[in-house]
Amino acid sequence: MKTSVFLSILISFLFLQGCPPTRTVNEKWTSSVTENYEAYCAGCHGKNREQFVNRTWLWGESREEVFASIKYGDDDDGMPGYDTTFTDVEIYELVDFVLSAQTIKMSDIGRKKPQNKGITSDDLDFRLDTLVTGLVNPWGLEFLPNGDMLISELSGILYRLSEGKLSKIKGVPAVRYRNQGGLSDLKLHPNYAENGWLYISFSKPNPADAGEATTAVIRAKLSENQLTDIEEIFVAKPYVTTTRHYGTRMEFDREGYLYITVGDRGMRDELPQSLDNHCGKIHRIYDDGRIPKDNPFANNPEAMPSIWSYGHRNPQGMALHPSTGDLWTHEHGPRGGDEINRIEKGLNYGWPIISYGINYSGTRFTDITEKEGMEQPVLYWVPSIAPCGMDFVRDEKYGAWQGDILSGSLRFEYLNRCVMEGNRVVREEKLLEGIGRVRVIKSAPDGFIYVGVETPGAVYRIVPK
Numbered sequence: 117m118k119t120s121v122f123l124s125i126l127i128s129f130l131f132l133q134g135c136p137p138t139r140t141v142n143e144k145w146t147s148s149v150t151e152n153y154e155a156y157c158a159g160c161h162g163k164n165r166e167q168f169v170n171r172t173w174l175w176g177e178s179r180e181e182v183f184a185s186i187k188y189g190d191d192d193d194g195m196p197g198y199d200t201t202f203t204d205v206e207i208y209e210l211v212d213f214v215l216s217a218q219t220i221k222m223s224d225i226g227r228k229k230p231q232n233k234g235i236t237s238d239d240l241d242f243r244l245d246t247l248v249t250g251l252v253n254p255w256g257l258e259f260l261p262n263g264d265m266l267i268s269e270l271s272g273i274l275y276r277l278s279e280g281k282l283s284k285i286k287g288v289p290a291v292r293y294r295n296q297g298g299l300s301d302l303k304l305h306p307n308y309a310e311n312g313w314l315y316i317s318f319s320k321p322n323p324a325d326a327g328e329a330t331t332a333v334i335r336a337k338l339s340e341n342q343l344t345d346i347e348e349i350f351v352a353k354p355y356v357t358t359t360r361h362y363g364t365r366m367e368f369d370r371e372g373y374l375y376i377t378v379g380d381r382g383m384r385d386e387l388p389q390s391l392d393n394h395c396g397k398i399h400r401i402y403d404d405g406r407i408p409k410d411n412p413f414a415n416n417p418e419a420m421p422s423i424w425s426y427g428h429r430n431p432q433g434m435a436l437h438p439s440t441g442d443l444w445t446h447e448h449g450p451r452g453g454d455e456i457n458r459i460e461k462g463l464n465y466g467w468p469i470i471s472y473g474i475n476y477s478g479t480r481f482t483d484i485t486e487k488e489g490m491e492q493p494v495l496y497w498v499p500s501i502a503p504c505g506m507d508f509v510r511d512e513k514y515g516a517w518q519g520d521i522l523s524g525s526l527r528f529e530y531l532n533r534c535v536m537e538g539n540r541v542v543r544e545e546k547l548l549e550g551i552g553r554v555r556v557i558k559s560a561p562d563g564f565i566y567v568g569v570e571t572p573g574a575v576y577r578i579v580p581k
């Protein structure tokens with residue numbers, strides 16, 4: 117929610133209405149507020165208010181901020197505004213009704229980080245080292261050969277972490293920082309030591325209309341703390357006004373092709389099943405942006421030649437399997453139906469024709485979960501965990517974890533471990549519950565696993581005992 121909107125509500129409130137009505141938590145709720153919640157809100161947020169409100173708030177958790185969220189909503193995010201449905205007093209009743217179910221303050225969780233001892237999993241004892249705190253939303257992590265770490269902040273800042281100190285890198289392209297858009301993933305070229313190429317994905321504002329943006333990738337070299345030799349190598353078409361589902365993860369395969377995920381940009385019925393645009397797809401390009409001739413649709417004049425697979429919703433995790441070299445991703449479902457997929461050339465992963473999810477409003481948009489010619493996920497999550505960040509455990513120092521998939525849960529704020537046998541998930545385990553919204557996970561060249569968490573933003577290292 118924009119600060120200006122928020123301030124104007126606050127001011128108009130104080131002038132027109134005096135102070136907002138207050139209520140104590142134990143007071144009995146009038147039947148009207150209960151009915152309003154059930155009739156207008158439960159369809160999307162669920163009947164269980166506790167599950168809804170024990171969350172990291174996107175738009176703030178104070179009474180005034182929650183009031184603004186309900187009154188004005190956010191079209192892009194799918195939250196309707198209720199300014200014409202309810203009076204301000206009714207909205208405040210809803211605010212208090214909703215907040216009274218809160219048993220955990222997220223601002224406390226920020227302080228209640230997992231202790232640096234005694235953390236266990238089914239198969240491994242480990243501790244958590246804190247490398248940096250005080251960030252907001254660290255989205256991408258990379259590791260330079262000299263041991264420095266690069267951290268991208270969604271807001272558009274690129275940091276270098278060197279011997280415990282953060283410094284800013286200059287020359288970062290302008291990003292459209294709104295909702296899910298901003299500075300996103302980071303990836304070093306497999307031959308970085310020789311050629312020095314760093315790849316950066318971001319939401320690029322349309323040069324012809326700043327109200328629109330798209331997923332784009334540049335590569336650049338790093339000279340001290342300055343980006344130089346910037347080359348734009350990928351720009352997804354079309355630019356649109358929505359501010360969600362950018363995808364933006366990047367990965368190189370063993371032959372040096374670069375893969376880029378692009379989400380459906382919130383236009384599920386127009387974009388992901390049609391090959392004439394880049395959205396809801398995974399792309400495969402050469403390291404300099406040229407299109408390989410053996411891409412599956414390279415000879416189809418109707419199709420975007422960079423497409424490698426399609427029918428995706430919003431893939432925000434991608435990693436190469438350590439032994440097979442296959443490309444694995446996960447993606448957000450709508451309400452339920454998040455998926456892990458093994459990506460193969462030219463295949464259709466089905467969104468939105470088949471899905472295990474339902475609409476946020478509770479209605480179903482498809483009755484089918486399977487269809488000829490469309491791929492089944494390796495695994496799906498109902499309810500949604502909202503997966504972000506993904507890597508395989510690569511180093512033997514992690515013992516029984518080796519070869520397993522780690523992915524973050526934005527929604528439930530833990531690290532998810534998929535215990536793997538070949539290409540199958542045989543078991544799952546929740547690690548670091550309450551750590552915060554996990555954004556990024558990387559197995560680094562030093563063999564350790566690094567985890568970036570948002571609001572308050574921090575980067576941790578998992579150290580086995």
Ligand code: HEC
Pocket residue numbers: 152153156157158159160161171172173174175176182185186193194195196198210214476477
């Ligand atoms: C059509 C579905 C839908 C309905 C109906 C709906 N919401 Fe939402 N609401 C959302 C979505 C989607 C978001 C975005 C954040 C998220 O994904 O949880 C949201 C966000 C919010 C937020 C802000 C959360 C944050 O993290 O800052 C509040 C508060 C909220 N809704 C309250 C309500 C209340 C109260 C009602 C009923 C009057 C209601 N909503 C009805 C879908 C809905």
